[in-house]
Amino acid sequence: MDIRAENFVKFFYSSNFFHGTRQATGVLLPVLVMAGFFNQPTIGVALAIGALCPAIIDQVGGTKRSRLNEMLGGILLGQISGLITGLASPYPALLWLVVSAQVFFYSMLSVYGRRGGLIGFGCLLQMMLSMHTPMSVGEALTHTSYTAMGGVFYILYSTSISHLFKLREERQTLSAALYATAAYVSTRADFYDTHKNLDDSYRRLIPQMIAMTEQHQSARDVVLRNLPRDNDASDQQRILLWNVFIDMIALLDTMVASQTDYATLRARFQDHDILLFMRDTLFKISRTLNRTAYSLARNKPVDYRNSVRAELRAMEYELLQLKQDGIQRTEPETYLLLVQIVRRLRNASRFVDRIADNLRGMRLEPVDSLKRDSSLRRFITPQAITLTPLKRNLNLSSSIFRYALRTTFVVTLVLLISTVVSLVYGHSEIVRTFTSHSYWIILTVLIIMRPGFALTRQRTIGRLAGTLAGCLITIALFNLTSNPFILIAIMIPAMVLGNAFVLTNYPLSSLLMTIYILIAFHFLSPGNLLIIGERALDTLAGCALAFVCGSILPWWEKQRIMPLAQEAIAAAHDYILAVQAYINSVHADPEQKVSSADNERYVQAQLSRKNMHTTFGAFADSFYRMMNEPKSKQIHIKELNTILVQTDAVASQIAAIAPVLAGLDKIPPNMQQTLSNVSDLLDKEAQAITEAPSQIETEGQYGSLVFPLKQMQQAALRIRQQATNIGLM
Numbered sequence: 001m002d003i004r005a006e007n008f009v010k011f012f013y014s015s016n017f018f019h020g021t022r023q024a025t026g027v028l029l030p031v032l033v034m035a036g037f038f039n040q041p042t043i044g045v046a047l048a049i050g051a052l053c054p055a056i057i058d059q060v061g062g063t064k065r066s067r068l069n070e071m072l073g074g075i076l077l078g079q080i081s082g083l084i085t086g087l088a089s090p091y092p093a094l095l096w097l098v099v100s101a102q103v104f105f106y107s108m109l110s111v112y113g114r115r116g117g118l119i120g121f122g123c124l125l126q127m128m129l130s131m132h133t134p135m136s137v138g139e140a141l142t143h144t145s146y147t148a149m150g151g152v153f154y155i156l157y158s159t160s161i162s163h164l165f166k167l168r169e170e171r172q173t174l175s176a177a178l179y180a181t182a183a184y185v186s187t188r189a190d191f192y193d194t195h196k197n198l199d200d201s202y203r204r205l206i207p208q209m210i211a212m213t214e215q216h217q218s219a220r221d222v223v224l225r226n227l228p229r230d231n232d233a234s235d236q237q238r239i240l241l242w243n244v245f246i247d248m249i250a251l252l253d254t255m256v257a258s259q260t261d262y263a264t265l266r267a268r269f270q271d272h273d274i275l276l277f278m279r280d281t282l283f284k285i286s287r288t289l290n291r292t293a294y295s296l297a298r299n300k301p302v303d304y305r306n307s308v309r310a311e312l313r314a315m316e317y318e319l320l321q322l323k324q325d326g327i328q329r330t331e332p333e334t335y336l337l338l339v340q341i342v343r344r345l346r347n348a349s350r351f352v353d354r355i356a357d358n359l360r361g362m363r364l365e366p367v368d369s370l371k372r373d374s375s376l377r378r379f380i381t382p383q384a385i386t387l388t389p390l391k392r393n394l395n396l397s398s399s400i401f402r403y404a405l406r407t408t409f410v411v412t413l414v415l416l417i418s419t420v421v422s423l424v425y426g427h428s429e430i431v432r433t434f435t436s437h438s439y440w441i442i443l444t445v446l447i448i449m450r451p452g453f454a455l456t457r458q459r460t461i462g463r464l465a466g467t468l469a470g471c472l473i474t475i476a477l478f479n480l481t482s483n484p485f486i487l488i489a490i491m492i493p494a495m496v497l498g499n500a501f502v503l504t505n506y507p508l509s510s511l512l513m514t515i516y517i518l519i520a521f522h523f524l525s526p527g528n529l530l531i532i533g534e535r536a537l538d539t540l541a542g543c544a545l546a547f548v549c550g551s552i553l554p555w556w557e558k559q560r561i562m563p564l565a566q567e568a569i570a571a572a573h574d575y576i577l578a579v580q581a582y583i584n585s586v587h588a589d590p591e592q593k594v595s596s597a598d599n600e601r602y603v604q605a606q607l608s609r610k611n612m613h614t615t616f617g618a619f620a621d622s623f624y625r626m627m628n629e630p631k632s633k634q635i636h637i638k639e640l641n642t643i644l645v646q647t648d649a650v651a652s653q654i655a656a657i658a659p660v661l662a663g664l665d666k667i668p669p670n671m672q673q674t675l676s677n678v679s680d681l682l683d684k685e686a687q688a689i690t691e692a693p694s695q696i697e698t699e700g701q702y703g704s705l706v707f708p709l710k711q712m713q714q715a716a717l718r719i720r721q722q723a724t725n726i727g728l729m
Contacts, residue, residue: 466510
């Protein structure tokens with residue numbers, strides 16, 4: 001773990017820490033107020049239980065409005081769940097039926113993605129905390145009213161904090177996207193390092209690309225929903241966010257377009273300094289992006305200056321030397337490739353400087369690379385929730401349906417075992433002690449079970465390691481001190497940090513949340529160290545059950561990776577068609593009367609590019625999850641890996657040639673034939689494949705397009721061959 005001071009400060013200014021603090025304080029405040037000022041800890045706990053549901057939903061990601069709607073929906077469903085469970089709690093058979101039905105229903109909410117899963121888990125948590133003690137009708141209604149007030153309090157608290165720091169969340173979201181971009185650029189630098197294995201570099205790059213795509217979409221949703229107003233010159237913060245976002249996307253386009261045949265480049269210039277200068281340029285760009293993201297998160301001017309002029313000049317000198325050695329004559333395509341890489345690195349440096357300049361305290365004007373109007377809404381993730389996904393997944397071919405059935409079975413099994421043990425060994429004090437919190441087992445099952453094997457195994461290991469370590473640390477803590485002020489001083493930060501790390505470091509989050517929970521139970525039952533052993537045993541039992549029962553109606557990535565690969569290829573085909581349509585529209589308007597921002601074909605090409613990144617990310621994510629599953633459950637590793645790498649190459653070269661082709665007076669015949677060949681190779685429905693030309697025009701301005709077109713054609717051919725071999729085409 002990197003423990004440099006800069007990374008600690010970076011974490012404390014991150015959106016994860018901000019949300020974790022808001023969640024923890026929003027849940028703890030009712031308990032502290034009711035217990036400290038009114039001596040009503042029981043009511044305070046009920047209010048905190050009600051606040052837990054919206055607090056779980058109130059995670060990083062999404063927009064303020066969507067989170068508010070989700071929290072309101074969670075409160076409504078949570079109160080219904082708590083009331084039904086409370087009313088059924090005196091009747092074991094009815095309780096089993098009610099709990100099982102709710103587990104299935106709320107698990108199915110995962111069809112709506114991560115946000116739906118959070119709503120479901122929040123409601124299940126409220127259900128579990130309402131089932132451990134039998135209630136009368138009056139008690140159930142009273143408990144529900146308190147939990148409802150707790151939920152409403154949390155929403156009011158969260159909304160107030162969001163309004164008070166209304167731009168902080170947006171800055172942090174955009175800052176996270178810049179950090180992800182910096183990590184992607186740094187990983188790209190390894191491709192120019194001949195001492196780094198190329199295949200390993202690709203394996204490191206793809207996860208970075210997936211993470212960056214997700215962060216960019218979060219930033220896109222935030223920025224495009226809060227555009228600067230044309231008539232409001234004082235809206236400098238909105239303009240800053242808009243400008244940074246636009247330049248970040250332009251930087252990404254430049255980096256994607258610089259994708260090339262690294263194997264050929266390494267073989268030809270293995271001992272040449274030009275590759276080192278390219279690597280160092282990307283490292284410096286990554287460093288500047290990191291520091292700019294850091295300044296943006298703090299809302300401070302950039303206090304770091306870095307320049308790549310020395311590296312750019314060194315590359316220009318090396319190009320001149322190579323030219324004098326005759327490479328332009330003997331290897332014209334290679335020479336043009338180097339020129340393009342240097343040019344794109346220079347452009348990337350310019351975009352990074354522009355991003356940093358936005359944070360230097362100067363008055364800003366909005367960048368209009370696209371019209372800031374309602375057309376941008378098409379780039380935002382849709383927020384509508386309908387019943388269609390739920391209906392479509394109610395069958396055994398759905399991973400979510402299998403997951404819901406599997407989770408329901410395990411929870412029902414836990415209830416059965418707990419009931420049998422209580423009936424048979426209920427006379428034993430130790431047994432009663434260790435079964436009094438059996439809902440911890442259910443909680444563990446609900447937390448770690450996931451639709452796929454790889455994710456379930458990962459969560460199981462993280463949960464088990466974190467909980468056991470947290471128990472050991474808590475035992476040591478109780479042996480060192482019993483001072484309540486010291487314990488509270490440890491408990492509150494543990495809850496804050498546990499919430500903050502839940503998305504980025506799950507084992508650490510489990511450790512911290514275990515410490516927080518055990519200290520809380522210590523205050524409720526002082527001196528009872530058995531609670532620590534019970535926590536550890538319940539976690540072990542829950543992890544064991546979840547892992548063993550993972551074989552019930554299992555879902556392996558091989559069951560969905562083929563359609564995802566097909567969708568990625570189709571998205572690449574749609575992308576090249578959209579780019580061709582845009583280029584044709586430009587050539588049909590030689591006087592350039594319509595700007596790119598007003599050209600609907602250009603907007604469609606940008607939407608196709610966004611869809612390409614999304615589908616490629618889903619395919620890559622599934623592929624790497626499959627690689628973590630048993631070898632007997634893996635299929636077509638070599639072919640799918642080839643399709644993955646070559647699809648990325650095709651998309652990169654499309655992005656590289658699009659602006660160049662649009663700048664030509666017309667596309668020459670052989671280049672047009674090459675584009676048609678690539679389009680046909682990617683088209684599953686193509687009845688005949690346009691033959692690739694034997695040569696491509698190289699004279700004048702056409703020379704810079706030869707290498708990317710050839711690489712794109714070769715990549716498309718390999719995709720077609722491998723897809724045909726495994727039955728995708």
